[in-house]
Amino acid sequence: MMSRPVLLLLSLLLAGGVGAQDVGRFAIVGGVVHSMTGPPLANGTVLVRDGKIEKVGAVDEVDVPKGYEVIDAAGKWVVPGFIELHNHTLASDLHDNVFQVNPELRVLDNVDMDGPAARIAVAGGITSALIIPGSGSNMGGFGVIVKTYGKTPKDVIMKFPGALKIAQAGNPEQSDGDLGATRMGMNWMIRNVLQEGKAYHEAWTRFEKGETEVKPEKSTRYEYFRGLFRGDYPVTVHTQMMQVVQSTMRILHDELGLKVVVDHGTFTGYLNSPEFAKRRIPAAIGPREFWYDRQTGRMQGCAAAWYWLGLGDDLIGINTDSPGVPQEELFYQGTWCIRMGLPERAALRGLTINAAKMLMIEDRVGTLEPGKDADICVWTGDPFDPRHRTQVVFVNGKKAYDADRDGIRF
Numbered sequence: 001m002m003s004r005p006v007l008l009l010l011s012l013l014l015a016g017g018v019g020a021q022d023v024g025r026f027a028i029v030g031g032v033v034h035s036m037t038g039p040p041l042a043n044g045t046v047l048v049r050d051g052k053i054e055k056v057g058a059v060d061e062v063d064v065p066k067g068y069e070v071i072d073a074a075g076k077w078v079v080p081g082f083i084e085l086h087n088h089t090l091a092s093d094l095h096d097n098v099f100q101v102n103p104e105l106r107v108l109d110n111v112d113m114d115g116p117a118a119r120i121a122v123a124g125g126i127t128s129a130l131i132i133p134g135s136g137s138n139m140g141g142f143g144v145i146v147k148t149y150g151k152t153p154k155d156v157i158m159k160f161p162g163a164l165k166i167a168q169a170g171n172p173e174q175s176d177g178d179l180g181a182t183r184m185g186m187n188w189m190i191r192n193v194l195q196e197g198k199a200y201h202e203a204w205t206r207f208e209k210g211e212t213e214v215k216p217e218k219s220t221r222y223e224y225f226r227g228l229f230r231g232d233y234p235v236t237v238h239t240q241m242m243q244v245v246q247s248t249m250r251i252l253h254d255e256l257g258l259k260v261v262v263d264h265g266t267f268t269g270y271l272n273s274p275e276f277a278k279r280r281i282p283a284a285i286g287p288r289e290f291w292y293d294r295q296t297g298r299m300q301g302c303a304a305a306w307y308w309l310g311l312g313d314d315l316i317g318i319n320t321d322s323p324g325v326p327q328e329e330l331f332y333q334g335t336w337c338i339r340m341g342l343p344e345r346a347a348l349r350g351l352t353i354n355a356a357k358m359l360m361i362e363d364r365v366g367t368l369e370p371g372k373d374a375d376i377c378v379w380t381g382d383p384f385d386p387r388h389r390t391q392v393v394f395v396n397g398k399k400a401y402d403a404d405r406d407g408i409r410f
Helices: 002-013 118-122 183-208 225-228 242-253 269-279 302-308 327-339 344-351 353-358
Strands: 023-032 041-051 050-059 068-073 076-078 082-087 126-131 140-149 157-167 233-238 260-264 281-283 290-293 298-301 316-318 375-381 390-395 399-402
Touching: 023 233, 041 281, 082 327, 082 353, 082 390, 118 126, 118 316, 118 327, 118 390, 118 399, 126 157, 126 327, 126 390, 140 183, 140 390, 157 225, 183 242, 242 260, 242 269, 260 269, 269 281, 269 302, 281 302, 298 302, 298 327, 298 353, 302 316, 302 344, 316 327, 316 344, 327 344, 344 353
Parallel strands: 023 068, 023 076, 082 126, 157 233, 233 260, 260 281, 281 316
Antiparallel strands: 023 041, 041 050, 076 375, 126 140, 140 157, 290 298, 375 390, 390 399
C-alpha cells in the first residue's frame, strides 16, 4: 500500500498543481541573459520549445519563429533555475535514529509536495532540489533529486538515487554511550559499512563479468552502494571544522575513492581548501555563510575563504539546509557570500552550473543552452540584490510561477 505522502504527491501532481499550463513555444526577449556558458548577453533572447531550450543568443541574432509567445524581459535578468543542494523540507520524514548507519533507507517514498513549501521554493527561483535525510545519524540514507513543479511523478522525480547522505561529527554525536557517540566510533562505522558495500559491489561485478559462477545474494542494505561505487551519484557529507573536513577527505575520497560533495563546510573547514583544490573536491557552503575567527578577531566569509584559499569558482556551491534557512532564501545565501567576499560570478555559478555538476545532472540543468530543460527564471533585476525578486519562473518549460498571475508569494 502506498504511503499517505506518496498518495498526496500523486493526487496533486496528476491534477496539475496550481496554475499548471501545457508545455508550449515561447521566447524570452530583451533581458540580460546569464546563460552560464559565457559572458552575459546584455540584450538576449531565449527560445523554448516543448519543454527544452531551443536557442540562446543576442536579440539581433535570434529570430522568433511565428506562433511563439513573446515574453518581454527588458530591464530584467534571465538566469537558469537555482538548484538547492541540501534540502529536508520537501520530505515528510527527517531521519531515523535507531541505528547510526542506515544505508537501506531512502526519502524517495516520502517526497511531499502537498503544501506551500514547493510553491514558495519556486517563487524563490528554485527549480531543482536534492532532498536528503537529516543529520541525526552518521548515514541517514539516500536522497532524491526533484523538480519543484510538475504534473506527474515523472516530471518531478529527476534522479534517484540522488546522493548518499553522511554526517560526520556534530549532529550525530550521541550522549548515551553507544558506538558512534565519539568521532572515532562514527568514523569506524561509516568506513566499515562502506567497505562492506564496496565488497558487495565488487562481488556482483565479478559475477556479471563472468569471472565467477557464484551469484551473490541480493541485499537491500547494500544494493544502492553499487551506483555509489560506480560513480553514478555522489556522497554528500554534512561536515565542518578543519579536522572533521579532513576526515571526510581522507576516508571517503582518498581511501574509498567516492565522489564527495562537502555540505556545510563551515566554521574552519575552509582551511582545507588547498588540499580540496588538489583533489578537485567541491564544497557546498551553508547554511552559515560567515564565521567569527577568534584568532584574528574578525568575521570570515566561509565560501569566500574557500575561494580565496584556492578552491576554484567551478567547485563552490551554496545551500540552505532547509529548514535551517528557508529554501526560498537560497539567493539571500548567495548575497551573504558576496557580502563576505565571494565574487558575484562565483556565487551565481554556485547556484546553477556548479550545483548541477556536484549532483551530476549538468546534462539537463544548470545552464541556458540548447537541449537542456527549460528551467528558467526571469528576475526583476540582479537576484543577489535584495530589492529584486522573481517575476516569472519556468520549470520544464511550464510557467510554474508568475507574480502577475499568482501574486507575489515571496
